Amino acid sequence: MRSRPASTGRYLRDAIRLLTGKPTPLEFFDEMMQFHGDRLNPGPLWYSALGLLT
Secondary structure, eight states: OOOHHHHHHHHHHHHHHHHTTOOOHHHHHHHHHHHHTTSSOOHHHHHHHHHHHO
């Protein structure tokens, strides 16, 4: 099991890397869910994608 700080750092690095590609909100959400689908609540990810990419 990954430590929480390490998994959070990985999550943020993945988000930054994906955002540089200028994805649609759905593309960003889908990619992040592929990498981090084990997160408890995907709702904040979706609303973040909408806020950042629309």
